[in-house]
Amino acid sequence: MLNNYNGMAQPLWQNGPAPGEFYNFTGGQTVQKLPRELTTAGPYGTKRSTAAITTGSSVLGIRYDGGVMLAADTLVSYGSLARYQNIDRVFKINKNILLGGSGDFADIQSIMRNIDQKMIEDQCYDDNIEMKPKSLASWMTRVLYNRRSRMNPLYIDVVVGGVEQNGTPYLANVDLRGRAYEDFVVATGFARHLAVPLVRENKPKDKEFTAEEASQLIRKCMEVLYYRDTRNSSTYTVGVCTPNGCGVEGPYQVNENWTFAATIKGY
Amino acid sequence: MFRNQYDSDVTVWSPQGRLHQVEYAMEAVKLGTATVGLKNRDTAVLVALCKPASELSASQRKIIPIDDHLGISIAGITADARVLSKYLRAECLNYKHSYDFTYPVTRLITNLGNKMQTTTQRYDRRPYGVGLLVAGYDEKGPHIYQVTPSATFFNCKANSIGSRSQSARTYLDRNLNSFLDCSKDDIICHGINAILGTLPTDEHQSRDTPSQYSITVAIVGKNQPFKILSEEENAKYLEWAKARGAPADPRRPGDDDDDDNRPSTSDDPDAGPRDPQVAVATEER
Numbered sequence: 264m265l266n267n268y269n270g271m272a273q274p275l276w277q278n279g280p281a282p283g284e285f286y287n288f289t290g291g292q293t294v295q296k297l298p299r300e301l302t303t304a305g306p307y308g309t310k311r312s313t314a315a316i317t318t319g320s321s322v323l324g325i326r327y328d329g330g331v332m333l334a335a336d337t338l339v340s341y342g343s344l345a346r347y348q349n350i351d352r353v354f355k356i357n358k359n360i361l362l363g364g365s366g367d368f369a370d371i372q373s374i375m376r377n378i379d380q381k382m383i384e385d386q387c388y389d390d391n392i393e394m395k396p397k398s399l400a401s402w403m404t405r406v407l408y409n410r411r412s413r414m415n416p417l418y419i420d421v422v423v424g425g426v427e428q429n430g431t432p433y434l435a436n437v438d439l440r441g442r443a444y445e446d447f448v449v450a451t452g453f454a455r456h457l458a459v460p461l462v463r464e465n466k467p468k469d470k471e472f473t474a475e476e477a478s479q480l481i482r483k484c485m486e487v488l489y490y491r492d493t494r495n496s497s498t499y500t501v502g503v504c505t506p507n508g509c510g511v512e513g514p515y516q517v518n519e520n521w522t523f524a525a526t527i528k529g530y
Numbered sequence: 531m532f533r534n535q536y537d538s539d540v541t542v543w544s545p546q547g548r549l550h551q552v553e554y555a556m557e558a559v560k561l562g563t564a565t566v567g568l569k570n571r572d573t574a575v576l577v578a579l580c581k582p583a584s585e586l587s588a589s590q591r592k593i594i595p596i597d598d599h600l601g602i603s604i605a606g607i608t609a610d611a612r613v614l615s616k617y618l619r620a621e622c623l624n625y626k627h628s629y630d631f632t633y634p635v636t637r638l639i640t641n642l643g644n645k646m647q648t649t650t651q652r653y654d655r656r657p658y659g660v661g662l663l664v665a666g667y668d669e670k671g672p673h674i675y676q677v678t679p680s681a682t683f684f685n686c687k688a689n690s691i692g693s694r695s696q697s698a699r700t701y702l703d704r705n706l707n708s709f710l711d712c713s714k715d716d717i718i719c720h721g722i723n724a725i726l727g728t729l730p731t732d733e734h735q736s737r738d739t740p741s742q743y744s745i746t747v748a749i750v751g752k753n754q755p756f757k758i759l760s761e762e763e764n765a766k767y768l769e770w771a772k773a774r775g776a777p778a779d780p781r782r783p784g785d786d787d788d789d790d791n792r793p794s795t796s797d798d799p800d801a802g803p804r805d806p807q808v809a810v811a812t813e814e815r
Contacts, residue, residue: 401630
C-alpha cells in the first residue's frame with residue numbers, strides 16, 4: 264500500500280511534528296506503529312489479561328426459514344457473584360446484523376465500540392451500502408485471531424447472526440482464537456452443552472425451522488439454561504433479524520416453577 | 531515551457547481560480563488512445579483501442595483487471611496507471627481478506643479519488659497523468675466510473691476518454707436510451723461501434739485491411755467475473771458490430787466545436803476555468 268491515508272484518518276493540516284520529529288504531511292508515508300502492548304512495558308513489566316473477570320454466560324442463536332433469533336440472559340457476573348443483573352448482551356449492529364456476546368464483558372464492550380464506529384463510517388459514505396453479517400463474522404475472525412497471535416486475546420465468544428443481501432439468513436459463531444463456523448444452531452458457554460443438543464433434536468430433516476418453532480425452542484432453552492447453569496438469570500432478551508429489519512425484544516422472564524424443589528433430597 | 535506565471539507548481543492558483551498544472555495533467559489523458567465504457571442492466575463493458583508505440587513493439591495494455599468484480603481501462607501515462615492499479619488491487623485484496631466480500635465500487639472510487647486529490651494539494655507531488663474508466667459489478671449492480679487526474683470522478687451510464695473520444699461520446703449519446711435494456715452481445719457491439727469512430731480518418735477508409743490498431747474488450751457483470759475477451763471472441767464481436775450498424779462518424783476536418791478532445795492548443799488564459807470533461811451522462815447516486 265502506498266500510504267495509509269484513506270479519507271477519514273487525519274484532519275488536513277494538523278500534522279505538525281512533535282519536538283524532535285519530522286513533518287508528516289497528508290498523503291505522505293506514515294510509519295506503522297506497533298500496538299502499544301508490544302512496545303511499552305509498564306513499571307512492573309507488561310500485563311495482559313489471562314482470564315475473563317466480569318462475564319456474561321451463554322448466547323444462543325437459531326436460524327429459521329425467514330431469519331435468525333439470538334437470545335442471551337441479562338446477567339453479567341463477577342466471578343460467582345450476580346453483579347449486574349439487567350444488561351443486554353444481544354446487540355443490534357445495523358439493520359441486517361445482530362451480535363450476541365459472551366465472555367469478558369469489558370472486552371465485549373470494547374469490540375462493540377469498534378463495531379459501532381465501523382457502522383458510523385459505513386453511514387458516512389452515504390452510499391446505502393451496509394455491512395452484512397458474513398462480513399462482520401469474517402472481520403471478527405481477523406480481529407480475534409490477530410489478538411490471539413499477539414498473545415493478548417479478547418476473552419469473548421460471540422454469535423453473529425443476520426440476513427444477507429439476497430435475504431438468506433446467516434448464523435455463525437466466532438470465538439476468542441478466531442475460530443468460526445456456521446450452522447442452524449450456534450451457542451456459546453453452557454448453552455453449547457445444554458441447548459444445542461435440544462435444538463438439534465427438534466430439527467426437521469431437509470427443512471428449516473419456522474419462526475414459531477424457533478421462538479418456542481428459544482423459550483425452552485432459556486428455561487433449561489436458567490435451571491441448570493448457575494451463572495444464568497431468569498430474564499433474557501431476544502434479538503430477531505428478518506429481511507424487514509431487526510431488533511432486540513424483551514426482557515422476557517423464564518417460566519419459573521420451583522414446586523419440585525421440595526422433592527429434592529440429599530442437599 | 532511556461533504558459534504563464536501561475537503554472538510553476540500544482541499548488542499555485544491563477545487569479546482566475548485555476549490550477550494550471552492540474553489542467554495540464556488533464557491534457558495527458560487526451561494523448562492516450564480512446565477507450566469506451568458502457569453498461570446495460572447487469573453488465574458493464576470496457577472497450578479500448580490499442581496502438582503499438584512503434585511498428586516494432588507490442589501495444590501497451592489498456593485494460594487492467596483489478597479484482598473479480600472490477601477492472602479499469604486507461605488513457606494517459608501508462609506508468610501512472612500501473613501505480614493506481616497496484617493501489618486498487620491492494621485495496622480490493624485487503625477488503626476481501628477482512629470482510630470476505632468484494633469491495634463496493636462506489637467506495638473504492640471514493641477512496642481512490644481521495645488518494646489522487648492529495649497530489650493536487652502538495653508542492654512536492656504531481657497529479658496522476660492518467661484517466662480511468664472503471665467497470666465494476668457489486669450489490670448495487672454494474673457501474674461505470676470515470677476518474678480524471680484532477681481527482682474528480684463521475685458515475686456514468688456510458689462514457690469515453692482519450693484521443694478523439696468525442697466521436698465515441700456522440701455515438702453513446704445517440705444510443706444512450708437503448709443501452710439499459712439491450713443484451714450482453716448488443717452492449718459489446720455498441721461499445722465497439724463507439725470506439726471505431728475514434729479511429730483516425732485514414733484508418734477508417736481502409737477498414738477492411740489489417741491496421742496497426744486493435745481492439746480490446748472486457749466485460750464484468752452478474753455471474754460474470756471480470757474478463758478480457760480472447761482474440762477469437764473479439765473477432766466475432768467485431769464482425770457482429772460491423773454487421774449491426776454504422777460506427778460513429780469520424781470527425782470531419784473543420785468540425786470544430788468546443789468539446790474537442792484533442793490536446794488543446796489554446797494559449798488564452800482568459801478562457802475561464804476548465805472543468806473536467808463532462809461525461810456523456812452521469813448518474814445520480
